Amino acid sequence: MDPFAILGVEPTFALDLKVVEKAHRDLSRALHPDKYGSAGASERQMALGKVIEVNEAARALKDPVRRAEALFARGGVPVGETEEPKPTPDFLMDILEQREALSDASDAKDRSAIAKLAASIRARMKTAEEALGSALVPSAAVESLRPQLPRLGELRYYRRFLDEVQIQIDRLDGVDSREA
């Protein structure tokens, strides 16, 4: 399912997220189950299916990794673990070192070190996103897309790193969802 088509927004990586938000809201206004409360069973079911599609599309487009995936798929470039080139050993080694540094900072409860690591990864993520932004445009041809695949791989690593940062911050904050 192409999230760009579902939301009716221009298929480009450098997307104004406000446009996605607006599309999401406009379509929700038209399709939300609340609007079909008094409708028949199959109409309610149809609306529910559509609104789930719209919610999912909006979520995908707001996530740079999934936004890039959708654009590669649109351009006829398959994505996924088996399709994408393996990251270089240098890159992997570097990420590994960063993760170790994060783990050390977390053990030392050093919030400013965590923030510094996160900022450096965020900066690298931004660079990768800018590269994708100029390549993943509506008119892009398959041959110009394929060389960009390693950027997508990088994004995945960066995002996983930033997720880990959140987990560590939550841990330091003592946020605990366990109530049982």
Add this chain to the structure above:
Amino acid sequence: MLLEIFDPKAPPRAIGIDLGTTHSLVAFVRDGRPEVVADCDGERLLPSVVHYDEHGQALVGRGARALAVEHPRETLVSVKRFMGRGADDAETRVRSPYTFAPQDAGGPNTVRFALRGKTVTPVEASAEILRTLKRLAEDEIRTVGGAVITVPAYFDDAQRQATKDAGRLAGLEVLRLLNEPTAAALAYGLDKKVNGTFAVYDLGGGTFDITVLVLDDGVFQVKATGGDSALGGDDFDRAIAEDLIGDLGLDATRAGEPAVVRALLDAARALKHGLTEHDEATVADPTGSGTSKELRYTRARLDARIAPLIARTGVACRRALRDAGLEAAELDGVILVGGSTRVPAVKRFVAEVFGREALADIDPDQVVALGAAVQADQLSGQGQNEVLLLDVLPLSLGIAVGGGVVDKVLPRNTTIPTTARGTYTTQEDKQTGFDIHVVQGERELAGDNRSLARFLLKGIPPMAAGLAKLEVTFAVDADGLLTVHAREATTGIEQVVEVKPSYGLDDETVERMLLEAIDHGEEDLAARRLAEERMEAHRLRSATKKAIDTDAHLLEAGEQVAIEGALAEVDAAAAGVDPTRIHAALDALDRASKPFAQRRMDRAIAQAIRGRAVDDVAANVTTPGPGSDSNGSEGSVPSEARH
């Protein structure tokens, strides 16, 4: 004064219920404005207290509250804190006057209060409160046509399910479980006609929620939510009570007597209320054991005592802002909800966290019920359909895989309704069953999260490890409730999955309770089914008529005749007394109008997309590049030209 004349044909009206830890309220929309129903004494807040008398009859409200000290075990206060929790929950181990029944081997894992020689579940006690509210509403509007019940945004699946079960048990058609902060924002947004980004800080008697949401021309979109479903004014009371025990020098035995516990908690609450206006408060010593006849407490002591509790809300606030991708300074306002936000230290803390004074100009006790009434009005098709609430999943949902590590299938703050799928495989050769453990929470290890359900997917054909493809699909509806499906994809074998909820009651138990609650058994059940089918007939009939009137041009030749034929049969069936016939007629109408409904929906989608395209062009004149077929879905949409 207007006299309301009894009209037997008065259409049923939907109600909004705030089922609170301390108080509960019911509201409905009259002449376009929500109002809270008052009882015959003019009181709008019904204490959420249930007393069981020697015959096992329940008494709810102020009368029950008055009996709490004399009958501490038989009078359930703050029952909401126990909703959706297991028999061994930490909540059962804090100081309270209750006796808990041990977990019933093989029975559902739920808290059960032992009183008057029987056991009562939190769901049953809550149903008593809901029944009382329903009766209160019926005095005003004759026929109640469905209810929106509010829940803390941070309630997990088991707590939500328990609330819905309580509604069913009370004989209510639960139209929606609505998150309390969202309900409050709805009441605020409509009343003040504002747009912007707001934080709702909701600290009630037993639960805390923080919600960040955007109000945009009638759309209330939640960006992030967080909280603690076991943190509220009750914890302040307990903290004060612990101090009072120390001040009075009570020994453990005396301090554990149910009547003493209840009396001290009541005294603590009175002191807390007194300290809202004054620096020092006194109450009569209910235990009669101190040297003075009075108990004294200062605001400075209260502030110090509850500081760690309030600090916990700050962590959740900062995380919600982070999840929403916002700084506190970017908010347009902060809204205070819940009685505990009257505590001066809480107000000060909120102002500090968000760097501004919060709004509290709608009564923080009533604002949730008012919002719920508006939503009920909308859902029942009575309202103007001018608002839309887009809420989120409060806690991540996942599957525990090998080694008890959680694979997150749906992250927190995902807009609902939604679906997601996780794919797994077998770990051993010839493995024919797959144990699926569904958990909710943010932690990496299953054991640190809330267990929602466990089930076994059976009948997988024997194959080598790693070959089977198990697809587990999560679907979360607009109530925030989860359904799980599992199938083995290589064989296409779909298994009907028995989900055994880890906490709370199973469907069978609720059905049995429902039957027991109905005095005349079968007869009433049949009457109820007939009433429900008739209501559904009424609803579908007017919706279909309206659709034909407004969109006649979307009807194809012969379609109108078929739909009107089906409508006539619905009318004829609804005039009779056979619910099965009404049901069949409604099914037939549904089938006859399905293609028409499909066309109307496609047009709505096309209009929503096109409407925006027009806005965009007006805002910045750009020429779409080649391939920027921004109306990708338009291909499947019948254009107006077909008519």
